[in-house]
Amino acid sequence: MSEYRKPLPPINHLSRPFWEATKQGRLILPRCNHCGTFHTYFEPWCSTCGEEGVHFEELSGRGKIWTNCRFHRSYFSGMEESLPYNVAMVELDEGPRLMTNIVGLEHGTLDEMPIGMEVEAVFESVTDEVTLVKFRPVRK
Amino acid sequence: MSIASNRSDSVAVVGVGTTDFGRLPDHDKTSLGIWALREAAADAGISLKDIDGLIVQRITDYQKFVQITNMSPHLLNCTPGAGRITGGTIALGVQAILSGLVNTVAVVYGNDGRTAGAKYGGKDDSYGTGADQFWSPYGMTSPGAVHAMLYQRHAKLYGTKPEQLGAVSVAFRKHALHNSKAVMQKPITMEDYIAAKFIAEPLRLLDYCLINDGGVAMILTRGDRAKDFPKPPVYVRGIAQTSRLAQGELPDDFGFAAMQSVAKRVFPMAGVTREDVKSLMIYDNFTPIVLFCLEGFGYCPVGEGGRFVEGGRLELGGQYPTNTSGGHLSESYMQGWALNVEAVRQVRGELGSRQVPGADVVQYLQGGPICTSIIYGRDVT
Ligand SMILES: [Zn+2]
Numbered sequence: 001m002s003e004y005r006k007p008l009p010p011i012n013h014l015s016r017p018f019w020e021a022t023k024q025g026r027l028i029l030p031r032c033n034h035c036g037t038f039h040t041y042f043e044p045w046c047s048t049c050g051e052e053g054v055h056f057e058e059l060s061g062r063g064k065i066w067t068n069c070r071f072h073r074s075y076f077s078g079m080e081e082s083l084p085y086n087v088a089m090v091e092l093d094e095g096p097r098l099m100t101n102i103v104g105l106e107h108g109t110l111d112e113m114p115i116g117m118e119v120e121a122v123f124e125s126v127t128d129e130v131t132l133v134k135f136r137p138v139r140k
Numbered sequence: 141m142s143i144a145s146n147r148s149d150s151v152a153v154v155g156v157g158t159t160d161f162g163r164l165p166d167h168d169k170t171s172l173g174i175w176a177l178r179e180a181a182a183d184a185g186i187s188l189k190d191i192d193g194l195i196v197q198r199i200t201d202y203q204k205f206v207q208i209t210n211m212s213p214h215l216l217n218c219t220p221g222a223g224r225i226t227g228g229t230i231a232l233g234v235q236a237i238l239s240g241l242v243n244t245v246a247v248v249y250g251n252d253g254r255t256a257g258a259k260y261g262g263k264d265d266s267y268g269t270g271a272d273q274f275w276s277p278y279g280m281t282s283p284g285a286v287h288a289m290l291y292q293r294h295a296k297l298y299g300t301k302p303e304q305l306g307a308v309s310v311a312f313r314k315h316a317l318h319n320s321k322a323v324m325q326k327p328i329t330m331e332d333y334i335a336a337k338f339i340a341e342p343l344r345l346l347d348y349c350l351i352n353d354g355g356v357a358m359i360l361t362r363g364d365r366a367k368d369f370p371k372p373p374v375y376v377r378g379i380a381q382t383s384r385l386a387q388g389e390l391p392d393d394f395g396f397a398a399m400q401s402v403a404k405r406v407f408p409m410a411g412v413t414r415e416d417v418k419s420l421m422i423y424d425n426f427t428p429i430v431l432f433c434l435e436g437f438g439y440c441p442v443g444e445g446g447r448f449v450e451g452g453r454l455e456l457g458g459q460y461p462t463n464t465s466g467g468h469l470s471e472s473y474m475q476g477w478a479l480n481v482e483a484v485r486q487v488r489g490e491l492g493s494r495q496v497p498g499a500d501v502v503q504y505l506q507g508g509p510i511c512t513s514i515i516y517g518r519d520v521t
Contacts, residue, residue, distance in 0.1 A: 006279070007263060007279070008277060009274075009276070010272055010273075018273075040270055040274055041270040041273075041274075042270070047386065067289040067296075069285050069289050069292060069340045069341060070338070071285065071340055071341075072337065072338040072339055072340070072341060073339050073340070075262040076263060076281065079279045084341070085279055087280045089390065098274060099278050100278055101279070110342070114296075115296045116296075
């Protein structure tokens with residue numbers, strides 16, 4: 001396997017549980033101990049209620065495309081080989097929104113991944129350390 | 141007293157200066173700022189020694205700046221090179237005068253982004269929480285892609301069309317043809333707009349601002365002294381701000397609530413309504429934000445921004461001639477600064493073929509994420 005050249009997340013003590021879970025095919029996110037808001041950042045403080053303290057909780061991995069775009073220009077070394085590539089923000093059934101790529105499309109064009117489309121998580125191992133969470137259309 | 145108001149003792153702009161815009165490899169951001177400041181001082185008919193407050197933006201080597209200009213200000217500050225900060229930089233200058241701390245403030249901006257290869261997007265240009273964890277690994281980055289995604293939501297919810305973004309791009313290019321300093325001097329048609337290559341699809345090259353080199357300066361002073369200067373004073377009648385940074389880069393409401401909060405303060409402060417505003421200067425880093433601003437500041441109903449810009453409403457001769465310099469899309473991306481100078485020049489009435497007749501009130505709008513508006517006016521009571 002050739003070397004993976006695309007951007008990788010810097011894994012630290014706060015984000016390590018998330019990236020360990022994706023390696024096992026599980027999507028977890030930090031959740032506020034006080035108000036229950038899911039976070040899409042790895043800090044101990046809650047931006048909703050202002051309290052300190054989070055725990056990780058597993059999510060269904062199901063959601064809908066909230067918005068999308070398709071890159072025709074590369075801003076990161078390693079991404080140029082994938083141009084054009086799509087990016088979507090997926091709103092999970094539990095509420096939080098994640099940036100991701102939509103896979104399993106015929107051409108990868110925006111009309112194949114409209115806003116509102118139902119999607120589910122797939123786990124793509126890209127290095128020994130990192131498994132990314134991508135989404136594919138739910139097959140009916 | 142509010143920080144600015146419709147009063148003769150509020151703050152006035154008495155000098156403005158701009159450099160050339162474009163690729164200026166013999167300059168850096170310090171020298172561009174000095175060039176602009178010297179132009180502004182000449183415009184105000186004063187020497188740099190008459191300036192007792194200095195706030196520079198994006199000019200990181202403020203020390204070199206004050207050494208070369210040999211200034212000894214009683215207030216000196218330096219703000220970062222982000223367009224969202226521009227309104228706050230101007231507000232600091234206004235507040236410093238109203239508080240009595242200083243009499244005359246120069247606010248100065250220098251940008252060598254084109255020569256220095258400034259990048260918006262990529263691993264060295266991320267903001268806020270989680271970009272390195274949740275965005276970059278999927279190739280998500282850049283303010284342009286954020287606006288593409290916001291536009292996609294707007295199009296889904298309200299039926300907004302690419303041709304409506306194109307109407308903004310074409311209008312501002314028409315204006316640039318009246319501005320010899322504008323970087324873009326070639327007319328474009330809607331066909332050219334649609335044929336332009338995608339960058340972050342659905343946004344095209346002609347939806348994007350132009351990164352260039354340049355400098356801009358304004359000189360502010362106490363309103364009761366403003367009539368002693370050679371040019372007609374232009375009063376800062378209203379200035380207000382609300383951050384929506386806490387909502388993240390992709391707010392559900394396109395920044396509407398934050399812009400409404402600004403609108404509710406800036407119009408009463410200035411003592412004017414939208415009907416009094418003769419021309420708009422809208423921070424146009426990308427075309428969609430122009431629609432969001434028109435909705436957020438109440439110029440049209442929510443969702444109607446796309447339809448509002450059709451039919452030449454933003455063009456010279458239209459209801460609200462907007463970005464008469466060509467704006468960031470066709471003059472140069474000066475991070476809001478050149479738009480503020482254009483507002484001052486409109487109010488003075490010195491813009492020749494792009495002058496809006498009777499432009500006694502002109503409003504600057506910055507849609508976010510630090511939403512800002514400044515209302516400039518010719519008269520005070
Ligand atoms: Zn909480």
